Amino acid sequence: MSLQRRPEALAAAAAKIADGYLVSRLVNVRYLTGFTGSNAAVLVPADGPPVLATDGRYATQAAMECPDIEIVVARRLGPALVERARSSGCRRLAVERHHLTLASYDALLAAGGDDVDYVDGREAVEQLRAVKEEVELDTLRRACAVTDEVFGAVLDKLRPGATELDIAWRLQEEMHVRGAQPAFESIVAFGPNSARPHHQPTARALEAGDFVKMDFGARVDGYHADMTRTVVCGRAAGWQRDLHALVATIQAESRAEVAPGAVPVELDAAARERIEATGHDVAHGLGHGVGLEIHESPFLVPDSPAARLVDRVTVTVEPGIYLPGRGGVRIEDTVVVDATGAESLTSSPRELIEI
Numbered sequence: 042m043s044l045q046r047r048p049e050a051l052a053a054a055a056a057k058i059a060d061g062y063l064v065s066r067l068v069n070v071r072y073l074t075g076f077t078g079s080n081a082a083v084l085v086p087a088d089g090p091p092v093l094a095t096d097g098r099y100a101t102q103a104a105m106e107c108p109d110i111e112i113v114v115a116r117r118l119g120p121a122l123v124e125r126a127r128s129s130g131c132r133r134l135a136v137e138r139h140h141l142t143l144a145s146y147d148a149l150l151a152a153g154g155d156d157v158d159y160v161d162g163r164e165a166v167e168q169l170r171a172v173k174e175e176v177e178l179d180t181l182r183r184a185c186a187v188t189d190e191v192f193g194a195v196l197d198k199l200r201p202g203a204t205e206l207d208i209a210w211r212l213q214e215e216m217h218v219r220g221a222q223p224a225f226e227s228i229v230a231f232g233p234n235s236a237r238p239h240h241q242p243t244a245r246a247l248e249a250g251d252f253v254k255m256d257f258g259a260r261v262d263g264y265h266a267d268m269t270r271t272v273v274c275g276r277a278a279g280w281q282r283d284l285h286a287l288v289a290t291i292q293a294e295s296r297a298e299v300a301p302g303a304v305p306v307e308l309d310a311a312a313r314e315r316i317e318a319t320g321h322d323v324a325h326g327l328g329h330g331v332g333l334e335i336h337e338s339p340f341l342v343p344d345s346p347a348a349r350l351v352d353r354v355t356v357t358v359e360p361g362i363y364l365p366g367r368g369g370v371r372i373e374d375t376v377v378v379d380a381t382g383a384e385s386l387t388s389s390p391r392e393l394i395e396i
């Protein structure tokens with residue numbers, strides 16, 4: 042039902058700037074059609090039904106996944122769809138300027154000849170994707186619930202001697218037994234490594250007194266969860282308690298500001314001011330949209346072009362403070378904007394846990 046509504050919504054957006062929209066970003070094709078294979082493009086005419094193009098390997102799968110959509114099997118998807126658009130009188134076609142390579146654009150130019158002009162589609166599909174449907178929120182809730190369960194399960198594995206790579210593997214295992222996959226390569230950082238925001242797991246073994254920062258999430262039916270928790274192995278030192286409390290407060294305050302009407306740039310700026318007020322440096326933006334991609338619109342960063350948040354937009358809220366050579370703390374939740382504020386879809390404990 043909703044899958045029919047999505048091309049209609051894009052057609053309405055495309056009609057303002059063109060006669061149709063050629064979508065070549067695979068994740069956007071999936072969103073519009075439900076097709077999950079690795080090679081496809083879709084033509085969405087402003088005034089007609091969509092046409093999906095894929096290659097011979099996926100003809101059967103496409104017919105099964107997209108029973109209500111016309112399918113064209115071709116070797117060169119973009120040019121095939123341009124031919125199709127051209128023959129039905131399309132003179133102006135919106136394309137994904139942010140995604141096309143120069144080579145694929147050249148191929149579109151050749152296929153359209155003098156008949157077709159191309160315009161920037163302005164990331165129209167990404168904008169549609171930012172506002173989730175109920176069915177999407179249900180899937181994200183499942184991904185976040187698995188993520189919370191995995192966190193609880195992995196706490197038991199945090200014993201001195203376990204390496205970062207061991208724990209990253211355990212995270213994956215706990216997701217697997219729950220029918221999920223990792224949404225991205227898990228970040229597991231012990232001790233001083235926790236001061237690197239995007240540390241890659243190593244053979245560093247856990248020692249008493251280490252911070253343990255874990256940034257991970259489950260992927261369920263294509264939808265990504267994203268959560269970070271920082272715990273301590275053994276008794277926390279005073280500076281670790283203080284740092285964790287600072288970040289927890291900033292994260293709670295930032296989360297409370299996520300609401301309909303909030304401006305992404307301003308949310309990021311407010312978090313930035315809070316971190317700077319503690320005398321620490323800001324290492325990264327406050328958060329990002331999350332859904333069919335782990336990082337998607339709207340981005341909560343200083344130069345974000347994103348408009349005000351509305352009901353059913355999902356974002357992460359993930360402030361962190363990092364002390365090079367000592368350790369760092371990040372606390373991250375995946376939240377959904379609702380009618381009056383935001384609800385956190387991840388709900389693992391945010392207070393400092395001593396393992």
Ligand SMILES: [Mn+2]
Pocket residue numbers: 267268329357359373
């Ligand atoms: Mn994140």
